[in-house]
Amino acid sequence: MKPTTCLIYDGTFKGLLTCVYTVFEEKILVNNILPPGTPQTEMFAENIEVLTDEGKAKRVWKGFIKYATQRGQNAVYYAYLSEIPKIELDILRYMQHTFNCKTSVDGDFTNTHVLKIAQTAKKVGREKHRMEAFVRFQLTKDNIYFSNIEPDFNVLPIIEKHFTSRYSDQQWIIYDLKRNFGLYYDLEKPKIIHINFSENSTLSEEKEHLFDTSEIEFQKLWKKYFEATTIKSRINTRLHKQHMPKRYWRYLSEKNPLHN
Amino acid sequence: MMFDRIKEKLEILADAAKYDVSCSSSGSKRSNKNKGLGNSDGMGICHSYTQDGRCVSLLKILLTNHCIFDCAYCVTRQSNDIKRAAFKVQEVVDLTINFYRRNYIEGLFLSSGIFKDADFTMERLIRVAKKLRLEENFNGYIHLKSIPGASDELMREAGLYADRLSVNIEIPTVSGLKKLAPEKNHSDFIKPMNKVKNEIIQYNSEKKLIKSTPKYAPAGQSTQMIVGASGESDREIMLSANYYYKNYNMKRVYYSGYVPISNDPRLPSLGSQVPMLRENRLYQTDWLMRFYGFNVNELLNQQFPNLDVEIDPKLSWALRNQHQFPVDVNSAEKEMLLRIPGVGLKSAHKILQARRFRKLNYDHLKAIGVALNRARYFIICDSRGWETRDLGPAKIKSLILRNSIGKFRKDYSSQLSLF
Numbered sequence: 001m002k003p004t005t006c007l008i009y010d011g012t013f014k015g016l017l018t019c020v021y022t023v024f025e026e027k028i029l030v031n032n033i034l035p036p037g038t039p040q041t042e043m044f045a046e047n048i049e050v051l052t053d054e055g056k057a058k059r060v061w062k063g064f065i066k067y068a069t070q071r072g073q074n075a076v077y078y079a080y081l082s083e084i085p086k087i088e089l090d091i092l093r094y095m096q097h098t099f100n101c102k103t104s105v106d107g108d109f110t111n112t113h114v115l116k117i118a119q120t121a122k123k124v125g126r127e128k129h130r131m132e133a134f135v136r137f138q139l140t141k142d143n144i145y146f147s148n149i150e151p152d153f154n155v156l157p158i159i160e161k162h163f164t165s166r167y168s169d170q171q172w173i174i175y176d177l178k179r180n181f182g183l184y185y186d187l188e189k190p191k192i193i194h195i196n197f198s199e200n201s202t203l204s205e206e207k208e209h210l211f212d213t214s215e216i217e218f219q220k221l222w223k224k225y226f227e228a229t230t231i232k233s234r235i236n237t238r239l240h241k242q243h244m245p246k247r248y249w250r251y252l253s254e255k256n257p258l259h260n
Numbered sequence: 261m262m263f264d265r266i267k268e269k270l271e272i273l274a275d276a277a278k279y280d281v282s283c284s285s286s287g288s289k290r291s292n293k294n295k296g297l298g299n300s301d302g303m304g305i306c307h308s309y310t311q312d313g314r315c316v317s318l319l320k321i322l323l324t325n326h327c328i329f330d331c332a333y334c335v336t337r338q339s340n341d342i343k344r345a346a347f348k349v350q351e352v353v354d355l356t357i358n359f360y361r362r363n364y365i366e367g368l369f370l371s372s373g374i375f376k377d378a379d380f381t382m383e384r385l386i387r388v389a390k391k392l393r394l395e396e397n398f399n400g401y402i403h404l405k406s407i408p409g410a411s412d413e414l415m416r417e418a419g420l421y422a423d424r425l426s427v428n429i430e431i432p433t434v435s436g437l438k439k440l441a442p443e444k445n446h447s448d449f450i451k452p453m454n455k456v457k458n459e460i461i462q463y464n465s466e467k468k469l470i471k472s473t474p475k476y477a478p479a480g481q482s483t484q485m486i487v488g489a490s491g492e493s494d495r496e497i498m499l500s501a502n503y504y505y506k507n508y509n510m511k512r513v514y515y516s517g518y519v520p521i522s523n524d525p526r527l528p529s530l531g532s533q534v535p536m537l538r539e540n541r542l543y544q545t546d547w548l549m550r551f552y553g554f555n556v557n558e559l560l561n562q563q564f565p566n567l568d569v570e571i572d573p574k575l576s577w578a579l580r581n582q583h584q585f586p587v588d589v590n591s592a593e594k595e596m597l598l599r600i601p602g603v604g605l606k607s608a609h610k611i612l613q614a615r616r617f618r619k620l621n622y623d624h625l626k627a628i629g630v631a632l633n634r635a636r637y638f639i640i641c642d643s644r645g646w647e648t649r650d651l652g653p654a655k656i657k658s659l660i661l662r663n664s665i666g667k668f669r670k671d672y673s674s675q676l677s678l679f
Binding site for chain 1: 261272279291295296305312313316355358359362363397610616617618
């Protein structure tokens with residue numbers, strides 16, 4: 001039986017590209033690439049820890065973009081952001097396929113890896129678009145527009161540009177509670193921040209203390225608008241939920257039953 | 261802000277504006293200059309969805325629901341006994357800005373009942389848009405209603421601040437309009453439409469010579485027709501839509517199933533069903549005309565004045581034109597791929613790309629996203645066992661209906677419910 005090899009990287013995109021480099025350099029037969037802390041299922045796999053090397057990562061990317069179209073490049077990066085288990089292996093295969101063909105392969109939909117990358121990128125793109133739509137800012141007393149999100153995929157890095165160009169004259173924070181980091185835009189440029197929320201920060205008293213006095217009024221106005229604009233004789237709950245899945249409702253003020 | 265008073269007005273004036281279907285915020289690029297507020301990058305965003313499943317992209321309100329007209333199909337008609345209200349210009353501006361800053365909306369859709377006269381009303385609408393653009397440095401999306409009968413000067417000004425302008429034709433036929441809105445003149449609708457069309461053409465040609473030419477209604481014009489209020493056929497509706505697409509360069513024509521709002525004997529009575537399935541089929545036809553290269557006469561003509569409710573219009577066309585099939589997906593032109601039932605724009609595009617690498621078979625097509633339950637009767641591919649039986653249209657239709665589920669099936673399945 002051939003020993004199988006499993007690469008462990010640090011979870012960054014550069015780390016993943018370093019893995020691709022390592023596979024080429026050392027001609028390893030890899031059957032998995034894992035981010036740190038993933039439980040191992042294969043008993044006889046040999047684990048190699050790959051140290052992220054910026055130089056190697058750059059070489060791989062440079063070689064890749066020589067052949068890949070803009071769409072293919074985006075697809076690979078978006079797929080990486082999906083954090084879907086085993087997507088790293090598909091990315092490796094996609095890149096190997098590109099280097100073998102010496103041309104862009106993003107239209108080769110009959111190749112399972114290409115199709116998988118394209119479909120995953122599509123999912124991440126959809127989540128990006130949803131976050132651009134479903135972020136609800138609340139104005140704090142410090143005059144910062146604040147929003148919490150819990151996206152399915154790690155889309156914060158790719159929504160940064162949208163929010164920076166749209167809200168360039170107001171301070172804002174978008175915080176990913178699931179991954180515990182956020183973006184703070186200070187009227188100059190967005191920075192990555194980490195916040196330690198105190199455990200009782202969900203209490204309503206603390207909220208009142210935090211937010212501007214007009215904030216709750218605007219949320220109520222928005223909810224009123226949302227209700228008034230519904231046509232009762234056309235109610236279609238299935239369609240409603242299809243467009244706005246329930247898992248997002250927590251952060252949508254118009255779906256908050258408390259504001260009436 | 262006087263929140264209680266605003267809330268009351270918002271309720272009345274959003275409720276009255278909701279029958280306008282358009283909520284599109286796409287098609288206009290406005291970049292954020294000098295750290296102003298907002299941008300539009302050409303892609304619309306639906307920030308929420310109402311319980312009826314419609315997109316909420318814009319703050320869609322009337323400036324006022326006072327109206328001097330008495331059109332039978334309209335909730336704000338003069339003779340209707342409802343609460344009336346009016347927003348001040350500044351109130352609309354404040355609401356828009358505060359909603360926008362919280363990422364609730366892409367912009368404003370402002371319409372109005374007609375008070376005093378057309379120009380007076382139009383002038384007010386323009387004042388809101390102007391204030392948003394010039395005083396608030398707002399680069400979000402603005403959709404203004406063109407008030408029928410408004411003067412050319414005002415329509416010119418409106419386009420300088422708005423991204424989109426629209427006049428709702430409402431009743432697809434001139435005779436229907438006479439019956440339901442006797443005070444309104446068909447030519448009053450056409451006049452602002454024509455002016456905006458000509459201005460867009462002129463601005464675009466100037467833009468080619470002088471780069472600093474300001475934008476004029478960059479997202480174009482749209483209109484809306486009520487379906488099922490005045491007894492017109494699908495063919496009449498689509499011919500009318502086609503006319504507006506061709507002659508007024510409409511970006512969109514919207515179809516709105518009539519929601520019964522009064523006991524007027526000229527209209528469907530209160531409590532009758534909103535024709536949602538019919539509306540859906542009309543939109544499908546609209547898409548086939550705009551993106552799939554179909555001519556309206558292929559889909560609807562004197563022999564087929566109404567669409568088949570059971571199956572989509574493309575399938576219905578394919579069943580009537582079986583001599584054009586089967587199509588070989590590995591060699592057919594894009595135009596023909598688009599005509600295969602079950603193949604959409606995205607699938608057609610993927611087929612074109614993927615078949616350069618190898619010949620496609622059923623499994624490939626399925627993975628790509630082709631709806632094989634419909635497509636299989638109309639294609640040849642790199643698999644054995646394609647459909648070789650010589651099936652007639654009726655047989656294919658019943659096979660497809662039997663092997664699929666439709667969301668509207670319950671609305672028309674009198675026959676199927678026997679089983």
